[in-house]
Amino acid sequence: MEILSFFSNSWFLPISLLVFLPYIFIYTIRRKSSIKLPPGPQRLPIIGNLHQVLGSEGIHQTLWNLSQKYGPAMLVRFGSQPFLIISSSEMAVEVLKTHDQKLCTRPYTESGKRLSFNHMDVAFAPHGDHWRDMRKVLVSEFLGAKRIRLYKNVMESEMESLTRSISLHSLNTTINLEDVILSLVYDVVCKTTFGKSYKGEKFNGRTLKEIVDETLVTTGASFSAIFPTFGWILDELTGWNRRVEKCFTDLDCFLQRVLDDHPDRNETKSTDDQPMDFIDDCKSRLTSDELKALVMNVLEGALDTSTITTVWAISEIVRNPRIMLKLQNEIRSCVGSRKSSVNESDVAKMTYLKMVVKETLRLHPPAAFLMGRECTSPCQIGGFDVLPGTKLMVTAWGIGRDPRIWKENPTEFRPERFENMEGDKNFEMIPFGGGRRACPGTNMATSTIEFVIANLLYFFNWKIPGGVKNEDLDMKLYGFPFLRRTTPLCLVPTKHIWQD
Ligand code: HEM
Numbered sequence: 488m489e490i491l492s493f494f495s496n497s498w499f500l501p502i503s504l505l506v507f508l509p510y511i512f513i514y515t516i517r518r519k520s521s522i523k524l525p526p527g528p529q530r531l532p533i534i535g536n537l538h539q540v541l542g543s544e545g546i547h548q549t550l551w552n553l554s555q556k557y558g559p560a561m562l563v564r565f566g567s568q569p570f571l572i573i574s575s576s577e578m579a580v581e582v583l584k585t586h587d588q589k590l591c592t593r594p595y596t597e598s599g600k601r602l603s604f605n606h607m608d609v610a611f612a613p614h615g616d617h618w619r620d621m622r623k624v625l626v627s628e629f630l631g632a633k634r635i636r637l638y639k640n641v642m643e644s645e646m647e648s649l650t651r652s653i654s655l656h657s658l659n660t661t662i663n664l665e666d667v668i669l670s671l672v673y674d675v676v677c678k679t680t681f682g683k684s685y686k687g688e689k690f691n692g693r694t695l696k697e698i699v700d701e702t703l704v705t706t707g708a709s710f711s712a713i714f715p716t717f718g719w720i721l722d723e724l725t726g727w728n729r730r731v732e733k734c735f736t737d738l739d740c741f742l743q744r745v746l747d748d749h750p751d752r753n754e755t756k757s758t759d760d761q762p763m764d765f766i767d768d769c770k771s772r773l774t775s776d777e778l779k780a781l782v783m784n785v786l787e788g789a790l791d792t793s794t795i796t797t798v799w800a801i802s803e804i805v806r807n808p809r810i811m812l813k814l815q816n817e818i819r820s821c822v823g824s825r826k827s828s829v830n831e832s833d834v835a836k837m838t839y840l841k842m843v844v845k846e847t848l849r850l851h852p853p854a855a856f857l858m859g860r861e862c863t864s865p866c867q868i869g870g871f872d873v874l875p876g877t878k879l880m881v882t883a884w885g886i887g888r889d890p891r892i893w894k895e896n897p898t899e900f901r902p903e904r905f906e907n908m909e910g911d912k913n914f915e916m917i918p919f920g921g922g923r924r925a926c927p928g929t930n931m932a933t934s935t936i937e938f939v940i941a942n943l944l945y946f947f948n949w950k951i952p953g954g955v956k957n958e959d960l961d962m963k964l965y966g967f968p969f970l971r972r973t974t975p976l977c978l979v980p981t982k983h984i985w986q987d
Pocket residue numbers: 609610611622625629784785788789790792793796852853854856857858859918919920921922923924925926927928929931932933
């Protein structure tokens with residue numbers, strides 16, 4: 488009652504108009520005139536700038552070239568959707584640090600939602616409490632001390648059987664290193680996550696690897712993501728929706744099998760032969776959709792990324808005989824001669840190896856762009872306005888080879904450049920992203936890559952088959968979301984002969 492009489496007071500309206508009118512006025516003016524959008528190339532109706540980025544050199548290259556012209560914060564449109572392309576470390580700091588909170592949700596896609604069991608996961612889930620809880624579970628249960636111990640044990644034994652198998656069967660013959668490393672990483676990740684590798688088994692007619700490859704493709708893009716009004720028709724007509732649905736069914740079939748293979752167990756029942764895996768430890772705490780979604784993230788996040796990086800590292804090592812020699816000397820002196828295995832504590836001492844891996848992640852980040860982000864409230868990047876709904880693509884590939892930061896021959900592979908560099912706190916390279924959404928698997932990934940390289944180079948020397956000089960190794964790349972080698976990395980191992 489009091490309030491009503493307050494409003495009906497005769498002086499209320501004039502006074503409030505007097506007070507608020509200037510604000511309303513300023514607000515409308517500002518909205519009209521002073522929004523300063525980031526610069527970008529001219530666009531066509533309907534498709535926006537799509538025609539400019541679909542070149543044969545890959546979207547990472549075309550967007551990088553465009554950003555040299557329009558600047559490190561560049562606005563383009565794919566279909567009707569605005570995308571802010573970030574291509575310098577100064578801008579990356581603003582996105583991943585200064586305004587991280589306003590820019591850390593993920594863009595919505597139908598397929599991302601479907602394949603993450605309705606956003607029950609970490610990677611595709613919108614920013615919010617559920618994402619935070621799931622990320623905590625992933626960090627403590629999958630990347631915590633207990634699981635890392637198991638991971639390392641499994642890794643050491645799988646690696647030993649791999650080097651033994653190469654020594655017995657593959658010396659002096661050509662092997663496809665990508666296949667070998669991928670299979671190793673699969674075995675290790677699967678055994679720590681589900682207790683077994685499911686190698687050779689099929690789910691709805693597909694192997695686990697085929698299912699993971701397909702999820703990588705289908706979570707990537709769709710017409711409806713860039714044409715919200717009519718894209719769904721194209722997704723339907725082109726069969727995209729059916730493909731996503733088939734992918735989901737296969738993935739779910741696999742994951743349900745994994746859950747069914749895990750009757751309730753607890754610490755008292757676990758044995759050395761069958762230690763508690765990730766599923767055992769989380770089963771009582773998470774719903775089955777949450778558990779499936781987390782496992783999907785691990786499969787999508789850990790396998791190809793670690794493998795591709797290792798393959799790029801070995802490619803660069805083989806192509807640079809000086810680096811190969813220096814690295815092998817370090818590895819062999821840290822391990823000592825005639826050992827039957829290389830273990831984690833040996834690898835911890837290898838400082839040059841760490842620089843080699845870092846240099847690889849600088850020049851060949853497997854993900855050319857960080858995972859998509861979306862602006863949720865207005866902010867300014869590089870002095871330009873970014874409006875809610877704008878999607879962000881941050882080019883890890885471009886930033887790692889930016890001549891303004893990496894002054895001495897940015898495209899040359901030279902691990903020594905890290906000798907006098909202190910960390911990468913200023914986002915000079917961002918293979919794992921940064922801020923709230925940064926990759927939680929950074930340490931696990933780097934130690935995996937280091938360990939595999941140390942082993943393969945301790946026991947063997949590597950040559951390109953067919954008399955091609957090592958320096959002439961082809962380094963062409965392709966692909967999205969991951970930048971892979973165009974030609975498989977096929978090399979011939981010979982056994983290292985100890986001289987002393
Ligand atoms: C060389 C190996 C790897 C690379 C280069 C890599 C790279 C990345 C990048 C660039 C992002 C997006 C960061 C951002 O948006 O700012 C990411 C996110 C993520 N990665 Fe990795 N990753 C690697 C290995 C792993 C491993 C081993 C795991 C295992 C658990 C993992 C799990 C994840 C997850 C769950 C996310 C989503 C995080 C979130 O949205 O909160 N990654 N990774």
